[in-house]
Amino acid sequence: MKLGRLNHIGVATPSITDSIAHYRDTMGATHVHEPFDLPEQGVKVCFVDTPTDSGMNGTQIELIEPLGPDSAINNFLAKNPLGGQHHVCFEVPDIEEARAEFEDMGKRILGPTRIGAHGTPIFFLHPKDMQGMLTEIMETPKGAH
Amino acid sequence: MKLGRLNHIGVATPSITDSIAHYRDTMGATHVHEPFDLPEQGVKVCFVDTPTDSGMNGTQIELIEPLGPDSAINNFLAKNPLGGQHHVCFEVPDIEEARAEFEDMGKRILGPTRIGAHGTPIFFLHPKDMQGMLTEIMETPKGAH
Structure with a gap:
């Protein structure tokens, strides 16, 4: 496979309301x-x-x-009461192909492929097989980018 | 301030050599x-x-x-022997202005402003003031983007 867009970083929070205030007021998020x-x-x-050089199409922060x-x-959150970095999510053009490739490499996949927050199929890979990072793989939304 | 590019996510690893192999061979990184x-x-x-819609100018993974x-x-690494997500880094146009703004907001800044991995000034903010995330602020390289 070929490394796709870093679609988002998943950030756990005890309160999305508080986190939105943080990103708007402290960090200056506009979108x-x-x-x-x-x-x-x-x-x-x-x-x-977040922005890139060409627009607001940068890696998103997914508050969860x-x-x-x-x-x-x-x-x-029991271990990290303030919240923190929970996972990373990379895009692939074809979720079934990516799943087969990771399976062939012996990577542990956590559960079935399912529909994620962007409305496209996703799956998660075990952090112990992914350099300590819970890694989500998502199919690029059709028509996006 | 206005939210800038998510320049990179910092990923701690016990072995950059092994991590490069992971990103090249497992994830298909080309750059x-x-x-x-x-x-x-x-x-x-x-x-x-990592790519964006317009090139390879996406959020980088900084292996450390x-x-x-x-x-x-x-x-x-003592707590996370496999490595994992260590920090996030956002760009600002002017590091001194950003530092003053965070100071005015009462955010704890960890040490002096110094030169970071991209050769521009950086500072770090205390994770306890930043939703549990160690947060690096870096000045956008001149001529970049």
Whole structure:
């Protein structure tokens, strides 16, 4: 495979409301999307855009807040009460092809391919096989870029 | 201030050599820079480029390996032996202006402004004031972008 766009970095937070205030007021973010629930993943999500040389199409910050007591993010926040860097997400043109390639390389894939926060198929790779980083692979949205 | 480019994500690793192999062979990185020592920061550094819609000018992955036994990265690796996400770095047009703004907001700045891995002035902000994330602020290289 070929390294794709770093679509987003996933940042866990105990409060998306507080994090939006941080990115707007402290960091000066100008493009903050509407938060929404992603019940299948047990998270509330909010994307913050960052610029590149050519527009606001940079790597996004994906704020993720636990949705309910069973959310996997609760464990992360128990260890990191202020929140912090949770995962990275790279784009691929074809999710099934990428999944097969990672499987062939013996990388552990966490669960089935499913629909992610951008509405395209995603899967997660085990951090122990990925240099200590929980790594999401997502199919590039059609028509994007 | 206005949110600038997410210049890079800093990724600690026990071995830049192994990490380069990972990004090249597993992830398919095509643009891996030459590693170099940054003795003032106690690290060896290697940048991996990622694409945007308009070229290879995306957020970089900055691989950081401890340089010597006193490196601050050793503590991180003691807790995360495989390595992992260490910091994020946003660009600003003027480092002194940014430093004054963060100081006015009461954010703790870690040490003096100094020259970073891209040869421009940088400083770090305390993770406890930055939503749990060690945050580097760097002045955009002149002539870049």
